[in-house]
Amino acid sequence: MGRQVVSSDLPAHQECVVSSSKVVVLGIVCADVIARPVDGMPERGLMVPIDQLELHTGGCAANVGIDLSRLGVVCSILGKIGRDGFGDFVLHTLEQEGVDVSGLRCAGGIQTSATVVLVAPDGERSFLHCLGANAMFVSEDVDMELVRSADILVVAGSLLMPKLDGEPTAEVLRGARESGAVTLLDTAWDASGRWMKSIETCLPFCDYFLPSEAEAAMLSGVTEPEAMAASFVARGARNVIIKLGDKGCLLRTEDGVIEHVAAPVVSAVDTTGAGDAFVAGFTAGLVHGWNASRCAQLAVTVGAMCVTATGASSGVRSFAETVQVMEREELM
Ligand SMILES: Nc1ncnc2c1ncn2[C@@H]1O[C@H](COP(=O)(O)OP(=O)(O)OP(=O)(O)O)[C@@H](O)[C@H]1O
Ligand SMILES: [Mg+2]
Numbered sequence: 001m002g003r004q005v006v007s008s009d010l011p012a013h014q015e016c017v018v019s020s021s022k023v024v025v026l027g028i029v030c031a032d033v034i035a036r037p038v039d040g041m042p043e044r045g046l047m048v049p050i051d052q053l054e055l056h057t058g059g060c061a062a063n064v065g066i067d068l069s070r071l072g073v074v075c076s077i078l079g080k081i082g083r084d085g086f087g088d089f090v091l092h093t094l095e096q097e098g099v100d101v102s103g104l105r106c107a108g109g110i111q112t113s114a115t116v117v118l119v120a121p122d123g124e125r126s127f128l129h130c131l132g133a134n135a136m137f138v139s140e141d142v143d144m145e146l147v148r149s150a151d152i153l154v155v156a157g158s159l160l161m162p163k164l165d166g167e168p169t170a171e172v173l174r175g176a177r178e179s180g181a182v183t184l185l186d187t188a189w190d191a192s193g194r195w196m197k198s199i200e201t202c203l204p205f206c207d208y209f210l211p212s213e214a215e216a217a218m219l220s221g222v223t224e225p226e227a228m229a230a231s232f233v234a235r236g237a238r239n240v241i242i243k244l245g246d247k248g249c250l251l252r253t254e255d256g257v258i259e260h261v262a263a264p265v266v267s268a269v270d271t272t273g274a275g276d277a278f279v280a281g282f283t284a285g286l287v288h289g290w291n292a293s294r295c296a297q298l299a300v301t302v303g304a305m306c307v308t309a310t311g312a313s314s315g316v317r318s319f320a321e322t323v324q325v326m327e328r329e330e331l332m
Pocket of ligand 2: 187188212275278
């Protein structure tokens with residue numbers, strides 16, 4: 001695998017970065033405005049004061065990129081933002097986190113994707129989402145030179161990029177594969193309802209397909225994780241991992257071996273970004289040359305650590321700390 005990354009100009013948490021693989025993450029990025037507590041919509045025309053309004057980065061690719069960075073893996077992000085305040089915020093935050101943003105397209109006349117997250121007093125979240133630039137992310141925006149230089153390509157948030165989902169994503173995966181990269185594909189909830197029609201064409205180019213249980217059910221039309229995995233393998237995926245929330249994950253490797261990897265038992269505070277943390281953990285394992293089973297162990301550990309704190313990445317810690325937790329199997 002590729003180059004050695006030198007750690008001189010990296011943020012503190014990446015001081016001992018030792019990524020010898022080039023990781024590229026393609027997918028959705030957005031800005032999240034989180035309002036809490038919100039006990040219903042204000043009456044028409046009126047203002048309701050609230051305690052907290054915070055701005056965060058969000059979107060699968062941004063989350064995976066930041067989580068990888070926390071785990072000491074430098075990566076490049078391929079995505080699209082608008083030339084606006086949210087876009088500046090996303091760009092600078094990713095840079096500060098040590099993520100390479102040279103593949104992030106910034107276009108005039110479109111809005112950066114953003115979500116208003118309304119958090120009720122009991123913690124339940126409701127969302128107002130503007131698809132913005134993610135809906136305008138097209139093949140021409142994808143820096144194929146960067147893709148071809150990757151040792152590992154992660155597609156994060158597939159099914160939420162209407163102009164790139166399906167055949168265009170398959171072409172990017174094919175390009176990465178042809179240049180020798182290992183490919184991973186994670187899905188998001190498909191608002192268009194196309195599901196397998198979009199994903200089917202991508203599966204033959206996926207070394208690791210990692211949907212959540214709910215998404216895998218919609219894609220495959222079956223309810224048992226083993227049957228879901230079988231249906232994706234039948235369509236060409238090499239290895240399949242079904243994320244099962246607090247039950248961990250089901251791994252089906254290319255030699256047909258099935259393993260159920262339990263999630264560490266934690267007290268979950270906020271499950272935002274758990275799927276992305278899982279994908280980052282799995283990818284970090286691959287970077288370290290681990291086999292799929294050990295990668296899945298690391299992935300469930302990162303996922304569990306993620307849900308112990310509020311926000312998509314606050315609970316994600318360094319590689320060394322995570323491995324320690326994984327080996328001791330203890331989490332607070
Ligand atoms: N309550 C929990 N306790 C321990 N681990 C958890 C919990 N929830 C999630 N995880 C870990 O995080 C992983 C991903 O969570 P989940 O299965 O919900 O994925 P997802 O639906 O893709 O998530 P997201 O909604 O963030 O996209 C799980 O496979 C598990 O390892
Ligand atoms: Mg998910």
